[in-house]
Amino acid sequence: MGFCDGKVVDIHTHMYPPEYVKILESRTSIPLVRSFPGSSDPRLILLDTEVPILEEAEAAKARGETPTNIPGRPLTKHYSSLDQKMHFMETHEIDISVVSLANPWLDFLSASEAGPIAESINADFSRMCEEKCGRLFFFAALPLTASQEVILSSIAHVSSLPYCRGVILGTSGLGKGLDDPDLLPIFQALADARLIIFLHPHYGLPNEVWGPRAQENYGHVLPLALGFPMETTIAVTRMYLAGVFDQVPQLNMLLAHSGGTLPFLAGRIESCILHDGHLHAAGTKPKKTIWEVLSSQVYLDAVVYSDVGLKAAVAASGPEGHERLMFGTDHPFFPPLGSDEEGEWESVTWNGAAVRKAFGEDAEGVKVQKVMGGNAVKVLNLRRDGCR
Amino acid sequence: MGFCDGKVVDIHTHMYPPEYVKILESRTSIPLVRSFPGSSDPRLILLDTEVPILEEAEAAKARGETPTNIPGRPLTKHYSSLDQKMHFMETHEIDISVVSLANPWLDFLSASEAGPIAESINADFSRMCEEKCGRLFFFAALPLTASQEVILSSIAHVSSLPYCRGVILGTSGLGKGLDDPDLLPIFQALADARLIIFLHPHYGLPNEVWGPRAQENYGHVLPLALGFPMETTIAVTRMYLAGVFDQVPQLNMLLAHSGGTLPFLAGRIESCILHDGHLHAAGTKPKKTIWEVLSSQVYLDAVVYSDVGLKAAVAASGPEGHERLMFGTDHPFFPPLGSDEEGEWESVTWNGAAVRKAFGEDAEGVKVQKVMGGNAVKVLNLRRDGCR
Numbered sequence: 001m002g003f004c005d006g007k008v009v010d011i012h013t014h015m016y017p018p019e020y021v022k023i024l025e026s027r028t029s030i031p032l033v034r035s036f037p038g039s040s041d042p043r044l045i046l047l048d049t050e051v052p053i054l055e056e057a058e059a060a061k062a063r064g065e066t067p068t069n070i071p072g073r074p075l076t077k078h079y080s081s082l083d084q085k086m087h088f089m090e091t092h093e094i095d096i097s098v099v100s101l102a103n104p105w106l107d108f109l110s111a112s113e114a115g116p117i118a119e120s121i122n123a124d125f126s127r128m129c130e131e132k133c134g135r136l137f138f139f140a141a142l143p144l145t146a147s148q149e150v151i152l153s154s155i156a157h158v159s160s161l162p163y164c165r166g167v168i169l170g171t172s173g174l175g176k177g178l179d180d181p182d183l184l185p186i187f188q189a190l191a192d193a194r195l196i197i198f199l200h201p202h203y204g205l206p207n208e209v210w211g212p213r214a215q216e217n218y219g220h221v222l223p224l225a226l227g228f229p230m231e232t233t234i235a236v237t238r239m240y241l242a243g244v245f246d247q248v249p250q251l252n253m254l255l256a257h258s259g260g261t262l263p264f265l266a267g268r269i270e271s272c273i274l275h276d277g278h279l280h281a282a283g284t285k286p287k288k289t290i291w292e293v294l295s296s297q298v299y300l301d302a303v304v305y306s307d308v309g310l311k312a313a314v315a316a317s318g319p320e321g322h323e324r325l326m327f328g329t330d331h332p333f334f335p336p337l338g339s340d341e342e343g344e345w346e347s348v349t350w351n352g353a354a355v356r357k358a359f360g361e362d363a364e365g366v367k368v369q370k371v372m373g374g375n376a377v378k379v380l381n382l383r384r385d386g387c388r
Numbered sequence: 389m390g391f392c393d394g395k396v397v398d399i400h401t402h403m404y405p406p407e408y409v410k411i412l413e414s415r416t417s418i419p420l421v422r423s424f425p426g427s428s429d430p431r432l433i434l435l436d437t438e439v440p441i442l443e444e445a446e447a448a449k450a451r452g453e454t455p456t457n458i459p460g461r462p463l464t465k466h467y468s469s470l471d472q473k474m475h476f477m478e479t480h481e482i483d484i485s486v487v488s489l490a491n492p493w494l495d496f497l498s499a500s501e502a503g504p505i506a507e508s509i510n511a512d513f514s515r516m517c518e519e520k521c522g523r524l525f526f527f528a529a530l531p532l533t534a535s536q537e538v539i540l541s542s543i544a545h546v547s548s549l550p551y552c553r554g555v556i557l558g559t560s561g562l563g564k565g566l567d568d569p570d571l572l573p574i575f576q577a578l579a580d581a582r583l584i585i586f587l588h589p590h591y592g593l594p595n596e597v598w599g600p601r602a603q604e605n606y607g608h609v610l611p612l613a614l615g616f617p618m619e620t621t622i623a624v625t626r627m628y629l630a631g632v633f634d635q636v637p638q639l640n641m642l643l644a645h646s647g648g649t650l651p652f653l654a655g656r657i658e659s660c661i662l663h664d665g666h667l668h669a670a671g672t673k674p675k676k677t678i679w680e681v682l683s684s685q686v687y688l689d690a691v692v693y694s695d696v697g698l699k700a701a702v703a704a705s706g707p708e709g710h711e712r713l714m715f716g717t718d719h720p721f722f723p724p725l726g727s728d729e730e731g732e733w734e735s736v737t738w739n740g741a742a743v744r745k746a747f748g749e750d751a752e753g754v755k756v757q758k759v760m761g762g763n764a765v766k767v768l769n770l771r772r773d774g775c776r
Contacts, residue, residue, distance in 0.1 A: 073665070177599040206594045209622055211565040218629045219666030225657045226625060229649075230618050234597055237614060241606045257656065261617075264652035267694025267742065268645065269613045271735060275722040277461070278607030306655025312700035334663040347659060354655065 007095040009373035009382060011198075012256060012301045012328025014102035016079045017124035023117070031104050033075055034058070038066040041074035046104065048207055049215060049223055076341065078332035082128050088331055089135070092348050095373065096382050099125065100139040100168040102333075103202035107144060107170055114143030115150045122158055129163030133387030137380065139166045139198045144174040148182070152189050159193035165380045166196035166254070171235035172203050178235050179242035191250040196299070196380065200256040201231040232260030236298075237269060237290075245297050246287045252297055254326070258304035259294075263316030266290045294318065299379060301328040302371055305350050307358035310371075314358075322367045326376045327355060395483040397761035397770060399586075400644060400689045400716025402490035404467045405512035411505070419492050421463055422446070426454040429462035434492065436595055437603060437611055464729065466720035470516050476719055477523070480736050483761065484770050487513065488527040488556040490721075491590035495532060495558055502531030503538045510546055517551030521775030525768065527554045527586045532562040536570070540577050547581035553768045554584035554642070559623035560591050566623050567630035579638040584687070584768065588644040589619040620648030624686075625657060625678075633685050634675045640685055642714070646692035647682075651704030654678045682706065687767060689716040690759055693738050695746035698759075702746075710755045714764045715743060 016024070024033040025042075030050070035042045036057055045054050050071050057067035077084045079102070089097055101121060106114055118141050125138040140158035143150055158164045167190065175183045178199075190197060204227025207214075214222050232255055245251065255262065269290050279285050288296075295318025302310055302325050314321035334347035352372075359367035376382060404412070412421040413430075418438070423430045424445055433442050438459050445455035465472045467490070477485055489509060494502055506529050513526040528546035531538055546552045555578065563571045566587075578585060592615025595602075602610050620643060633639065643650065657678050667673050676684075683706025690698055690713050702709035722735035740760075747755035764770060 176601070179599060179601055205597060205618075209593060211567060211626055213564070213567055213630065214626070217672065218626075219664035221629060221657070221660045221664055221667065222622070222625065225660035226618075226622055226653060229653060229656065230593075230614075233649075234610070234614055237610065238599055238602070238606075241609060242601065258652075261621075261649035261652050264646075264649050264692070264697050264700055265614060265617060267692055267697050267738075268617065269609070271693040271722065271738060272609045272613035275725060275735060276607035276609050277725060279609065280725045284605065304652070304655055305659040306704075308700055308703040309652050309655050311703065312652055312696055315696040315699065316694075334659065337663060337665060337668045347663060350655075350659060 006369035007373040007377055008093055009327060009376035010094045010097045010329045011254065011326045011376050011380070012303050013097045013099050013331045014333070015085060015099050016102055017121055018080050019124060020101065020121060021075070021080050031108065036061055036067055036070055039070045039074065041076050043070060043072040044075040045072035047220065047223055049220065052215065076332065078335065078341065082131070086132065087342070091344060092329070096135055096137065098137045098139060098165055098376065098380060100198060101141040103170060103200060105141050105168060105170055107172060109145050111146050114146040115154065118143035118154055119157065122161065126161050126163055134384045137163045137165045137382055139168040140164045142167050142169070148185065151186055155189045155193055155195065159195055166198055168198045168200055170200060170202050171231055177238060179238035179244070181242070184247060187244060187248045187251050191248050196252045196254050198254045198256065199232060199236060201228040204228055204231050229257045229260035232256055233262050233265065236262060240286055240290060240293060243286055245293045252299065254299045254301065256301055256303065258300045258302065258309055258313040259298070263312045266294060266316055291318070295321070299324045299326060301326050302355055303328045303330050303351055305354060307354045310354055310358040322359065322370055323375055325371045327351065327372045394757035395761040395765055396481055397484045397486070397715060397764035398482045398717045399486045399642065399714045399764050399768070400691050401485045401487050401719045402721070403473060403487050404490055405509055406468050407512060408489065408509060409463070409468050419496065424449055424455055424458055427458045427462065429464050431458060431460040432463040433460035435608065435611055437608065440603065464720065466723065466729065470519070474520065475730070479732060484523055484525065486525045486527060486553055486764065486768060488586060489529040491558060491588060493529050493556060493558055495560060497533050499534050502534040503542065506531035506542055507545065510549065514549050514551055522772045525551045525553045525770055527556040528552045530555050530557070536573065539574055543577045543581055543583065547583055554586055556586045556588055558588060558590050559619055565626055567626035567632070569630070572635060575632055575636045575639050579636050584640045584642050586642045586644065587620060587624060589616040592616055592619050617645045617648035620644055621650050621653065624650060628674055628678055628681060631674055633681045640687065642687045642689065644689055644691065646688045646690065646697055646701040647686070651700045654682060654704055679706070687712045687714060689714050690743055691716045691718050691739055693742060695742045698742055698746040710747065710758055711763055713759045715739065715760045
């Protein structure tokens with residue numbers, strides 16, 4: 001990436017530890033992993049929109065045929081190999097990665113299995129971080145389908161793990177959505193433990209909104225390019241309207257994909273609240289403005305693939321907005337097509353170039369360095385003394 | 389608004405002509421207009437989310453009671469009175485308004501009634517513009533539920549109306565969505581007639597995405613603040629992926645609410661296209677990048693309620709981006725709550741202040757003047773000689 005001074009830190013980078021892949025292989029509904037004739041790697045099927053192609057391919061396989069369309073994406077070693085993660089970091093000159101379990105995390109587990117599996121996955125991440133001491137930290141997975149007691153106990157446990165710097169959370173699999181008042185004790189426990197929530201999308205929007213041509217014609221573009229960021233925006237706005245940021249003022253969130261669309265829509269959210277007869281009459285407006293939340297309790301990653309988005313993200317985050325934005329890659333998603341996966345990934349170099357384009361006018365390069373790593377080191381305390 | 393030089397033009401301002409209100413009063417499903425004891429104005433009920441409250445209120449009214457919750461919003465004279473529109477323009481120092489039928493336009497009409505009603509509504513607008521010659525222009529309504537032949541004939545008709553400057557279009561009520569290939573002749577006809585499409589949301593997203601607490605607790609904030617801009621973004625991205633902008637290169641669109649979220653998500657759209665295996669294999673990527681479309685075929689209104697959003701909108705629109713953004717008010721929606729509707733509207737002054745904050749660093753004020761009116765006068769040719 002060519003940033004000579006300061007550390008480059010990737011705070012948005014995923015892994016499926018081998019045990020997690022085994023779980024996916026054993027499943028009969030999405031998310032799952034399947035092998036097909038005609039594809040050298042097993043296939044990872046995550047999205048609702050992939051199910052029709054999966055069903056066709058399963059039927060072809062059962063008939064002993066090679067499927068015309070192979071569903072999902074190749075589950076390469078980029079998903080589960082620590083060596084591959086380190087190679088990816090070397091290739092892109094990334095000094096430190098804060099890894100997290102990829103979506104959909106543990107959302108699909110039964111209440112009874114969630115607790116033990118979470119503990120085992122987090123132990124996997126701890127071991128990897130220990131092995132690459134100082135180069136790797138992680139956001140823990142929580143057993144969100146278990147009881148509140150189990151979740152709270154898991155929060156206490158992960159906060160004691162030396163390389164854990166927060167938790168990754170989806171927008172679902174927990175109560176009735178993140179604005180469920182039953183979740184307040186969980187948010188309070190995370191705030192008390194000083195664990196940041198990395199909020200990440202997975203479920204997108206109902207398929208109907210993409211229209212009848214999408215499945216056939218537009219690949220995964222609509223659910224990934226629009227559904228993911230819209231899901232994040234909706235989830236965090238629901239939390240905001242429910243008063244979570246007022247009630248848990250020490251809660252810190254890191255929002256994937258530069259907040260989805262929150263920086264762009266914050267003004268409209270404020271205006272709609274100001275003009276809403278129901279909130280006006282009920283006196284239930286949030287106490288903090290969305291701008292205050294953005295500049296005090298929310299951090300954004302820099303995974304938005306344009307200087308336009310990055311500048312808006314920083315501008316929305318207040319006067320010190322350039323201290324609230326953190327570089328990320330989204331590895332191992334969005335691999336290069338038709339070129340070597342061992343080399344540079346365009347999805348990474350685009351985001352690096354966008355950071356330089358957005359903030360490179362700062363002659364000393366301080367803003368670029370902060371976004372590329374300085375902010376993450378400071379906010380997430382990414383120092384580890386006494387590595388063996 | 390206090391812009392002494394140059395005209396102030398409002399290109400996003402709606403009306404329901406009296407005949408349209410009569411249609412709404414006669415309906416039994418949304419959109420509709422109803423009167424209730426306890427509300428001095430009739431109520432306008434437009435949104436799916438308002439239906440449960442409507443049903444409760446209808447039941448209370450049938451029992452001779454005053455409803456606890458009054459559904460929808462007051463249908464004040466701001467919606468249908470030309471005098472009120474002119475008063476609103478005087479109050480906010482708006483020189484010229486380009487009025488359009490408010491959502492949901494004629495989407496709910498049967499195929500046979502759509503043609504004649506569209507003609508009559510457009511005649512109403514023409515009369516109003518003639519009466520206020522030079523102060524008013526309009527975007528016509530099309531009979532979108534009629535046959536292609538009727539729609540094409542309506543396009544030919546409205547292009548001959550002296551004050552018509554384009555057409556307003558929702559994202560639905562026309563084919564199977566705006567990416568339906570059957571619509572290409574309609575887009576081509578609009579391009580040939582040099583009629584810009586003002587793309588405006590109405591349907592939002594399916595209610596389920598707002599979660600179980602929304603209806604009770606968050607008023608209309610989520611569907612209006614998030615659903616509307618997301619709907620616009622999805623519709624225009626579907627058009628883009630279907631190749632409409634490649635196939636009809638003279639087509640011009642004006643996107644409501646600064647493009648919904650398109651300026652912020654354009655980078656992610658480009659990246660998702662670049663990394664999509666299906667599009668890669670099928671060779672069906674759009675020819676123009678989304679950035680090229682934004683800087684050549686798309687104009688954005690300035691109704692985004694923040695300088696953050698406005699700057700992103702201009703930056704996304706290319707090197708001459710400040711010539712592609714046009715001030716609007718969204719009148720008569722978002723009236724001031726608890727204060728005088730005859731005075732200044734905060735929803736308007738917020739947007740005016742955001743324009744000054746975003747572009748006021750330009751000492752000559754040229755950018756502010758362009759956004760506040762200069763661009764609209766030029767792009768929409770808002771000159772009318774020979775007014776009596």
